[in-house]
Amino acid sequence: MQYMLLFHQPAGELERTPNDPASADYWETWRAYMSAIYSAGIVTSGNVLQPPSTATTVRFRDGQREVLDGLFAETKEMLGGYLIIDVPSLDEALTWAARSPSSSTGSTEVRPIALLESA
DSSP states (O other), X not given: OEEEEEEEEEHHHHTOOTTOGGGHHHHHHHHHHHHHHHHTTOEEEEEEOOOGGGOEEXXXXXXXXXXXXXXXXXXSEEEEEEXXXXXXXXXXXXXXXXXXXXXXXXXXXXXXXXXXXXX
């Protein structure tokens, strides 16, 4: 079964850059996690997202389209990236989510992929 792991972290974590010496430990934990999960052969796709400050939000209110630069709402945790994994059970997906560095500073959401039947 396929699950999406959504990595939510505090905004400050998402602004770290790979070449900042003060962030070396942070990036090393992510490298180790990604190496382990990719080596397990369960990742089908995924990406790191640009920082939340690069987001554009679209919504409709009173029949009018509104386009907002940046995040729409203030939140304590923000989406930093995702993976789609293929594992036999929710328990295994939860085990991988618990190992994620985002689980110790923010959270890792696990959501089953809905397979839609074609007509």
